[in-house]
Amino acid sequence: MKRFIKLFFASLLALIVLTVIIVALGVWFISASMHPEKPDLGAKGVLVLDLSLIYNEQAKNDPLASFTGEDNSDAPGLYDVIRMLHYAKTDTTIKGVYIKADYNPNGFATSEELQKALLDFKQSKKFIYAYGETLDQKSYYVSTAADKVYCHPAGGIDWDGFSVTYMFMKGLLDKIGVQPQVFYAGKFKSATEPFRVTAMTDANRQQTNEFLNDLYSNYLLAAAKARNIDTATLHDLANRGAIRTAYDAVSHHLIDGVKYDDEMKAVLLKKLGLKKEDKINFISLSKYAKAADFNNSNASDEVAIIYAQGDIVNGKGDDDQIGSDDFVDLLRKARLNKDVKGIIVRVNSPGGSSLASDAIWREITLAKDEKPLVVSMGNYAASGGYYISCNADSIFADATTITGSIGVYSIIPNFQPLFNDKLGLNFDGVKTAPYADMGATNRPLTEVEKRFMQSSVDSIYQTFKTRVANGRTKDLSYIDSIAQGHVYTGKRAIPLALVDKIGGLQDAVNCVARMAKLQSYQTKEYPEKKSFLQQVLNSSHVEASVKENAIKNKLGTAQYNMLLQINKIQQLMQTPQARMAFDLDIH
Missing domain, CATH: 3.90.226.10 (2-enoyl-CoA Hydratase; Chain A, domain 1)
Structure with missing residues (x-):
């Protein structure tokens, strides 16, 4: 019995100590999260714009991201990125911007605002270099603001023009016995087309051609200005499918060269005046957001x-x-x-x-x-x-x-x-007025x-x-x-x-x-x-x-x-x- 009591109180004491430690750690973790330390940016910093991250209007700010598998928790909001790039123009810590230019999941307007913010930063005369294994068209669009654009020797850039594909579900719905009853106003209102037709209407094809060509023209103009190539030549390259490899992109002057990752690092080291054995001080936007005072106004208005x-x-x-x-x-x-x-x-x-x-x-x-x-x-x-x-x-x-x-x-x-023909389900009921069940999905209107x-x-x-x-x-x-x-x-x-x-x-x-x-x-x-x-x-x-x-x-x-x-x-x-x-x- 004495041994049991001894073990009981020892276990109880251990449990109390463990609880105190967990609570203390929890308090420390919450306090640290609510009042993060301002990181030291070091010297000769290179601000990294990672285009593979989704730049939402507001940062998600998810503290549980590491537990939920979220891979975008590091991305600040779009307006924060724009303000940081503007602030970095006069920040002596920042010597340049490095664009990680692989797949860009952001929309065209977001990409346009990033490109404009980079062009604004460029006025500082600090460098902007872009590098990616394979640059898709939106990554290349943002990279038109860079002084130099490089890609991996086995990679390349996507230069095949723009396309939009819609999915039509009417055939599937017909097969399974679902009849969408569609009501719409506006001959170009195409949101209902997937349910009522099996291909694009003439009106939808017209408007899709219009906005797609507008986006494409804007893209070609940005590339033409950056690379000093006329838009007709750029359009012809896409029409001929001329850009199939990274070396094709170099020969047609769409990029400045091909580099392996270590060679790209060597280019940056040289630009920064560092030695081969030195480490480049890459600064992520999330880190810069904690250190830079880019919204420091204390005005009451x-x-x-x-x-x-x-x-x-x-x-x-x-x-x-x-x-x-x-x-x-x-x-x-x-x-x-x-x-x-x-x-x-x-x-x-x-x-x-x-x-x-x-x-x-x-x-x-x-x-x-x-x-x-x-x-x-x-x-x-x-x-x-x-x-x-x-x-x-x-x-x-x-x-x-x-x-x-x-x-x-x-x-x-x-x-x-x-319900009736495929599943053998039938419905019956009573109602107090003719339209009491209007909108019921078990019968046609x-x-x-x-x-x-x-x-x-x-x-x-x-x-x-x-x-x-x-x-x-x-x-x-x-x-x-x-x-x-x-x-x-x-x-x-x-x-x-x-x-x-x-x-x-x-x-x-x-x-x-x-x-x-x-x-x-x-x-x-x-x-x-x-x-x-x-x-x-x-x-x-x-x-x-x-x-x-x-x-x-x-x-x-x-x-x-x-x-x-x-x-x-x-x-x-x-x-x-x-x-x-x-x-x-x-x-």
Whole structure:
């Protein structure tokens, strides 16, 4: 018995000590995460822009990334990158920028803003070198800002022109007995095409050709200016398929040479005036963000940047969506905050729920009546994304922004053939009124119900066009002529008066500061980043992150993106939508 008591208290003491150690470590870890030390950047630093990372509008700031398999946790937000590159111009620690130019998963407008920020940095006369094993077209586009571009001898660059491919599901749906009942307004509104046709309509082919050629022309112009080659020659190289190897790219002056990784390091050592045995001081953007004082204004006046990224949905939404309740709340707080003198709404959205879009439009209108409000468009500001933008004081877009798509649609699937003929399921019931079960997916709509649905879509479309006409101070008849669900690039939207100026987020900030007559101000970004403790305590965030990254790692990027597109079908078959035809993947 004495031995048992001795062992019991020894075990209890060990457990207490272990608990104290765990709690102490936890407190230290949380404290360190909330108050990180400012890292020492050392001397002769080379700032690294890794194009394989996704530069979202806001940094994800996920402290659990290492546990969930997230490989993008190191990427700062796009606006932070732009400000860091501008700050680095005069930072004596930074001697140059090294672009890791492999596969670039970012959109064209994001890539355009990165390229412009690099060109701004270039004015400092500091060097910019780009290197990648194989440069895809968006990586090469960003790299046109570099002094020198190199690639691996066994790699190369993608120089085959641009393409867009849509997936059509009507044949599959016919086979399994699902009949999408489609209602839409706008002859160019192509979001419903995958469900109702098996190939592109003439209208969709026309608009796709327009925006694809706009993007391609912008790409060729950037390359032509950087490499001193006319665009006709560059276009001919793609038409002939002339760039098949890295050495082809060198011989046609698209890059400056081929290098193995160690040879590239030797080039950098020489440029930095270092010896062969020295180590290059590469500084990641995440490290630089902790050390550089690139947003050091202590002014009391604020310019609020409110990010609208993702699909527009009713209610709360998640981290990758624009939930109308949350977004309206952010706008209202900025409107009522006396320190906020102007508002930027940064829109990066292909659209979504028409009801949620209208709720956000209303709050933007209220805010605009009290303070300068400018919209800055990212990769997308289309359909519902344009709906929430149209009433701003001024609209900025990148040349490669995809916008417009002023149109509406709704889809109600009829599963009756699948249920009855394929699965042997039958349904029966009672109702107190003829239309009590309208929208039920176990039967087709009646002709009267179809008229109701089309009338609802037409009414929402009319409201959409009226909002745009009032916001852009144009006749409704003119807006009707350029609406019709037609997609435009930012460049093409300027003469149509859908966009005011070509410019990035910083241009929009400068515009608001001028409108508000601010001499000194600080920018504050919303939604505000959650603290480490808030994120750790959010168990649903952890669970979702684990699941998402497990699927992504298992399927790979391309297959995972396709899964996301298919998953959107469920959203499309709910409330009336002001949305683009999925998210464009341009190769």
